[in-house]
Amino acid sequence: MEKFELHILGCGSALPTTRHFSTSQVVNLxxxxxxxxCGEGTQLQLRKSRLKFSRLNHIFISHLHGDHCFGLPGLISxxxxxxxxxDLHIYSPKxxxxxxxxxxxxxxxxxxxxxxxxxxxxxxxxxxxEDRSVTVTTIPLKHRIPCCGFLFEEKALPNHIIRxxxxxxxxxxxxxxxxxxxxxxxxxxxxxxxxxxxTRPSDPPKKYAYCxxxxxxxGIVEQIAxxxxxxxxxxxxxxxxxxxxxxxxxxxxxxxxxxRDAKVxxxxxxxxxxxxxxxxxxxxEASAVFPETILAKETLCVSL
Amino acid sequence: MEKFELHILGCGSALPTTRHFSTSQVVNLxxxxxxxxCGEGTQLQLRKSRLKFSRLNHIFISHLHGDHCFGLPGLISxxxxxxxxxDLHIYSPKxxxxxxxxxxxxxxxxxxxxxxxxxxxxxxxxxxxEDRSVTVTTIPLKHRIPCCGFLFEEKALPNHIIRxxxxxxxxxxxxxxxxxxxxxxxxxxxxxxxxxxxTRPSDPPKKYAYCxxxxxxxGIVEQIAxxxxxxxxxxxxxxxxxxxxxxxxxxxxxxxxxxRDAKVxxxxxxxxxxxxxxxxxxxxEASAVFPETILAKETLCVSL
Numbered sequence: 068m069e070k071f072e073l074h075i076l077g078c079g080s081a082l083p084t085t086r087h088f089s090t091s092q093v094v095n096l097x098x099x100x101x102x103x104x105c106g107e108g109t110q111l112q113l114r115k116s117r118l119k120f121s122r123l124n125h126i127f128i129s130h131l132h133g134d135h136c137f138g139l140p141g142l143i144s145x146x147x148x149x150x151x152x153x154d155l156h157i158y159s160p161k162x163x164x165x166x167x168x169x170x171x172x173x174x175x176x177x178x179x180x181x182x183x184x185x186x187x188x189x190x191x192x193x194x195x196x197e198d199r200s201v202t203v204t205t206i207p208l209k210h211r212i213p214c215c216g217f218l219f220e221e222k223a224l225p226n227h228i229i230r231x232x233x234x235x236x237x238x239x240x241x242x243x244x245x246x247x248x249x250x251x252x253x254x255x256x257x258x259x260x261x262x263x264x265x266t267r268p269s270d271p272p273k274k275y276a277y278c279x280x281x282x283x284x285x286g287i288v289e290q291i292a293x294x295x296x297x298x299x300x301x302x303x304x305x306x307x308x309x310x311x312x313x314x315x316x317x318x319x320x321x322x323x324x325x326x327r328d329a330k331v332x333x334x335x336x337x338x339x340x341x342x343x344x345x346x347x348x349x350x351x352e353a354s355a356v357f358p359e360t361i362l363a364k365e366t367l368c369v370s371l
Numbered sequence: 372m373e374k375f376e377l378h379i380l381g382c383g384s385a386l387p388t389t390r391h392f393s394t395s396q397v398v399n400l401x402x403x404x405x406x407x408x409c410g411e412g413t414q415l416q417l418r419k420s421r422l423k424f425s426r427l428n429h430i431f432i433s434h435l436h437g438d439h440c441f442g443l444p445g446l447i448s449x450x451x452x453x454x455x456x457x458d459l460h461i462y463s464p465k466x467x468x469x470x471x472x473x474x475x476x477x478x479x480x481x482x483x484x485x486x487x488x489x490x491x492x493x494x495x496x497x498x499x500x501e502d503r504s505v506t507v508t509t510i511p512l513k514h515r516i517p518c519c520g521f522l523f524e525e526k527a528l529p530n531h532i533i534r535x536x537x538x539x540x541x542x543x544x545x546x547x548x549x550x551x552x553x554x555x556x557x558x559x560x561x562x563x564x565x566x567x568x569x570t571r572p573s574d575p576p577k578k579y580a581y582c583x584x585x586x587x588x589x590g591i592v593e594q595i596a597x598x599x600x601x602x603x604x605x606x607x608x609x610x611x612x613x614x615x616x617x618x619x620x621x622x623x624x625x626x627x628x629x630x631r632d633a634k635v636x637x638x639x640x641x642x643x644x645x646x647x648x649x650x651x652x653x654x655x656e657a658s659a660v661f662p663e664t665i666l667a668k669e670t671l672c673v674s675l
Contacts, residue, residue, distance in 0.1 A: 082452055083415050083445075107445040108412045111387050133448045133478040141387075141411040144437045148386055166477045173470045174437040 069097050071221060071273050071371040073296060076112035078337030078363035080302055080316075081134045088112055088365055089134035090338060092298070093123070094219055094275060097200050102126040103217060103277050109138030110145050115366065120149060125196060127203065128159035129279060130189075130214035136163065140170050147178040158185045158195050158203075160213045189213035192290055206290055208281035210315045216278035218291065226266035236260055273371045276331070279338050282312060283321035288329045295371045297326050298363070301336035304348050319349035323356035337363030373401050375525060375577050375675040377600060380416035382641035382667035384606055384620075385438045392416055392669055393438035394642060396602070397427070398523055398579060401504050406430040407521060407581050413442030414449050416669065424453060429500060431507065432463035433583060434493075434518035440467065444474050451482040462489045462499050462507075464517045493517040496594055510594055512585035514619045520582035522595065530570035540564055577675045580635070583642050586616060587625035592633045599675045601630050602667070605640035608652050623653035627660035641667030 072095040079087025089106025093116065100123040102109075113120065128136050139157070146155065157163065164184040171182065187195045187205055196203040199222065206216035225247035233243070238252055246252055252260040276291040279300035291297060302316035311318050317325075319336055326334035334357055339346050346362050353360040361369070376399040383391025393410025397420065404427040406413075417424065432440050443461070450459065461467065468488040475486065491499045491509055500507040503526065510520035529551035537547070542556050550556055556564040580595040583604035595601060606620035615622050621629075623640055630638035638661055643650050650666050657664040665673075 082449060083418060085415075085419050088415070089445075107442070108415055111389075111392070111412055114387060115389050131477070133444060137445045137448075137478075138411070140437060141393075141441045144441075145386060162477070166473050169470050169473050173435070173466070174441075 069221075069224060069270070071096050071275070073275060073298070073335070073369045073371070074116050074118060075335075075337065075363045075365060075367045075369075076109055076116060077106050077365060078339060079106075079134075080338050080340050081132070082341040083107070083134075084341045086344075086365075087339060087341075089137070090279065091138060092277065093118055096219070096221060098122060099124070099198075099200060101201070101203070101219070104129055104135040104279075105138040105142060106134045107137040107141075110142045112365065113142070116368075120146060121151070121153070124153055124156060126155070126157045127195075127217050128157065128163060129208075129216060129277070130160055130210055130212055131162055131166070132212065132280070135280075136167075139167060140174060143171060143178070143182055144175050146180065147175055151180045154181045154183055156183050156185060156196075158187060160189050160215070161186045187215065189215045192218075204290075206276060206278060206287055208278060208287070209284050210280045210282065214280060216276060216281070216287070218294070219275040219277075221272040221274065223272045224269035226262070226268055228266055229264075232265050236265070238265070275371060278325075280315065281317060282315040283317045283325070285325070285328070288325060291325075291329045291331065293330055293332075295332045296335065296369060297329065297331040297333070298335045298337060299325055300338035301349050301353060302338050302340045304343070305352055307340075319353040320356055323353035323360060326353075326357040326360070332359065333369075334360045335363050335369060336360060339363075373525075373528060373574070375400050375579070377579060377602070377639070377673045377675070378420050378422060379639075379641065379667045379669060379671045379673075380413055380420060381410050381669060382643060383410075383438075384642050384644050385436070386645040387411070387438075388645045390648075390669075391643060391645075393441070394583065395442065396581065397422055400523070400525060402426060403428070403502075403504060405505070405507070405523070408433055408439040408583075409442040409446060410438045411441040411445075414446045417446070419670065420672075424450065425455070425457070428457055428459060430459070430461045431499075431521050432461065432467060433512075433520060433581070434464060434514055434516055435466055435470070436516065436584070439584075440471075443471060444478060447475060447482070447486055448479050450484065451479055455484045458485045458487055460487050460489060460500075462491060464493050464519065465490045491519065493519045496522075508594075510580060510582060510591055512582060512591070513588050514584045514586065518584060520580060520585070520591070522598070523579040523581075525576040525578065527576045528573035530566070530572055532570055533568075536569050540569070542569070579675060582629075584619065585621060586619040587621045587629070589629070589632070592629060595629075595633045595635065597634055597636075599636045600639065600673060601633065601635040601637070602639045602641060603629055604642035605653050605657060606642050606644045608647070609656055611644075623657040624660055627657035627664060630657075630661040630664070636663065637673075638664040639667050639673060640664060643667075 077088030299322035301319035381392030603626035605623035
């Protein structure tokens with residue numbers, strides 16, 4: 068099975084605490100790393116995670132609140148000190164480049180690599196990144212400022228060749244790639260060997276959805292239906308439901324309702340308000356609605 | 372004795388490691404806090420230190436390298452979220468306000484308090500701050516960009532009244548403040564009681580000098596002579612003396628030579644290069660020249 072892991076670097080909310088860093092995560096998909104959000108201290112947490120800095124080329128910023136992007140100048144600067152040469156792509160709602168530009172051009176002057184900013188609209192889902200392993204689509208959320216989550220959809224791997232059958236039919240090596248990708252084999256004698264006899268399907272591709280920060284928004288259920296893992300913010304417990312609505316955040320119970328309605332396989336909640344010294348109250352409330360819930364935690368790694 | 376403590380929040384250098392945060396310290400002088408430098412993650416370390424955020428009104432930035440100031444946006448933003456109302460004063464070499472301005476005006480829009488930037492020249496020592504407890508003077512250093520250390524000089528406290536003598540001479544209460552400040556007492560009968568019989572001197576005022584980042588610069592010895600505590604950067608061991616010179620940093624041995632020549636009471640070294648997994652080599656080299664040396668360490672608190 069190909070690697071598809073989620074690493075939590077930080078899962079606190081706006082106010083840092085002694086237990087939580089502000090938001091950042093890394094998706095490790097087949098040894099390529101994709102960062103989601105980059106709060107202050109992300110580079111420290113990235114180093115602790117032992118993930119390889121050089122495998123990270125894409126950073127997705129959900130929205131322009133400080134606790135989701137104040138770690139960028141330090142990360143960019145450190146990559147420069149380490150002699151990075153590969154381009155670094157940063158995807159975000161409009162404005163990030165203008166806002167961070169003066170800091171970056173002063174402190175990261177003469178970088179050994181390029182930082183390339185990409186802006187996305189936040190009203191409609193749109194594919195903002197694609198490579199041979201993954202497609203990343205925005206999930207429009209509703210927060211105090213323009214904000215999107217991200218849907219990571221793994222691409223199907225080619226089928227696995229069944230070595231014994233290929234040997235049996237004496238399939239030439241140059242035909243193997245076509246067969247992996249679904250073609251039938253025609254023998255020199257004209258016999259058609261159906262692909263299904265020569266290959267077994269690879270593992271079904273997986274999906275990860277990241278939804279933070281947002282008010283309880285049922286509208287996202289359709290887009291994230293059936294994902295293998297959903298990260299949803301759960302800033303507050305139900306007793307603070309009014310406060311959640313007022314500040315455009317979600318309660319743990321509401322996050323679980325989204326997970327249940329979207330029939331996801333697993334829910335991980337985070338973006339905890341600093342007021343909770345013990346997040347088990349959030350876990351309890353969410354699990355009552357959707358039992359397959361876990362709490363995010365710094366250094367936690369979840370395999371999909 | 373009045374409180375005069377140094378809290379180390381971070382003592383790494385430009386590249387963060389799993390063991391060190393980038394540079395930041397807090398001087399606690401009679402329960403007023405003064406921050407020196409503010410690298411990424413400072414607000415997290417400040418919270419861990421349990422020092423009271425509300426007692427911090429002044430931040431001194433030695434120079435405009437990211438590892439000495441990338442923590443400012445997060446700190447300023449958090450103070451706002453906590454509802455701070457007192458002005459926050461930031462002292463630095465020229466340019467900080469222009470560089471951070473766009474980020475602050477976007478992310479910290481509508482702050483409940485004022486951030487006031489003060490610029491200082493870096494060529495000559497100058498008093499940049501003074502209140503009734505302390506005077507802060509710049510210590511011109513020599514780094515790749517304009518850079519100053521800071522000399523914190525405590526102001527003398529009034530003498531202590533000797534209760535028994537004051538009772539003996541039946542000194543009226545309204546005379547006590549004058550006597551604390553050095554006046555003699557004249558009895559109703561005209562007898563002059565010298566101040567020295569009525570008071571004991573308070574503890575001699577103390578001095579703390581912070582010197583980072585800098586190439587080995589003997590010129591500072593005179594200004595910091597006799598301080599109670601000297602923090603001096605010691606980025607490298609002696610084997611990297613050439614690299615230290617090239618990058619305008621100091622070796623541990625050189626830091627100790629400064630301490631010895633300045634006849635300081637105690638030396639604390641920090642700003643360790645990420646290459647040292649164990650800084651005891653730096654301690655050993657410094658101690659050989661100046662035995663009263665200690666290693667900086669996150670969460671360390673030194674009383675002067």
